[in-house]
Structures are given as structure tokens and as C-alpha cells.
Amino acid sequence: MQTTFLGRAFFILLGSSALIAASAGFGVAHAQTPNAVVIKNFMFSPMNLTIKAGSTVTWKNLDGEPHIVVNEAGMFRSPALDQNDTYQFKFDKPGVYKVFCAIHPNMKETITVQ
Structure with a gap:
């Protein structure tokens, strides 16, 4: 028993x-959590993301260092994201969007909106 x-x-x-x-x-x-991008080890993951127009992407910083998510064309710029902070952006128009970290410009990703 x-x-x-x-x-x-x-x-x-x-x-x-x-x-x-x-x-x-x-x-x-x-x-x-669809369309989530994790920032970890000074990298965006995934580095390439394909979504549908009208979708929102959420970035979450898991690093102990702050990061700023920026679009090369100047469409959006997050505030400094501390560890566990998130930032969202809704992609309304199809296209290819190049994204990088304003603090660490070697961190890059591409978001393709269909």
C-alpha cells in the first residue's frame, strides 16, 4: 500500500x-507564441523569419545586456530592452525587412513579409 x-x-x-x-x-x-524572436548570446533567433502581412513579431531579450531592435529603413526602433523585456511590431506590408541591434550592429536578422 x-x-x-x-x-x-x-x-x-x-x-x-x-x-x-x-x-x-x-x-x-x-x-x-507565434512569430517570436529570441535575443540570446548576442544573436537573433531565428535569424530569418517569414510571416504573413498583418502579423506581429515579438522580440524578447534573454541576454544580461540591453539590446535595441531597429529596422534599417527606420520604420521602427525599440527602446533599450533589458533582460526579459519584449518589443512588438506589426508588419502590415509585404517586403523584406532588415533588422539589427543599434547597440551591437553585428546582430542581424531578416524578416520576410508575404
Whole structure:
């Protein structure tokens, strides 16, 4: 009887951990964030993103250093994003948009809007 109770307790703990992981942005919850760009290790990921016109892209800085998301054509410029800060921009028109970090210009990405 004790073994069964421990088995169930272990199962409940695993279930709770999975729920916590999902709510923390892992697993299934992460897949629900469309058009997300992560800034980590001084890189945009993905470096190339294709979206539909009218879509919003969300950038999230996971680095301990600030980053500023800028479009080469001057259409948008984020404020300095500290760790875990986000910035969003809605792309209304089709085209190819070159993006870089104003603080670290070697950080680049391309967003293609169809």
C-alpha cells in the first residue's frame, strides 16, 4: 500500500512539474507564441523569419545586456530592452525587412513579409 501511495505521489509531482514547465514558457506553451524572436548570446533567433502581412513579431531579450531592435529603413526602433523585456511590431506590408541591434550592429536578422 505504501508503494502505491508513493507511486501516485511521484506521478502527481511529475504532473505538477509539467504544468509548471508549460506555464513557464516551455513545451506546449512555447509553441503558442507565434512569430517570436529570441535575443540570446548576442544573436537573433531565428535569424530569418517569414510571416504573413498583418502579423506581429515579438522580440524578447534573454541576454544580461540591453539590446535595441531597429529596422534599417527606420520604420521602427525599440527602446533599450533589458533582460526579459519584449518589443512588438506589426508588419502590415509585404517586403523584406532588415533588422539589427543599434547597440551591437553585428546582430542581424531578416524578416520576410508575404
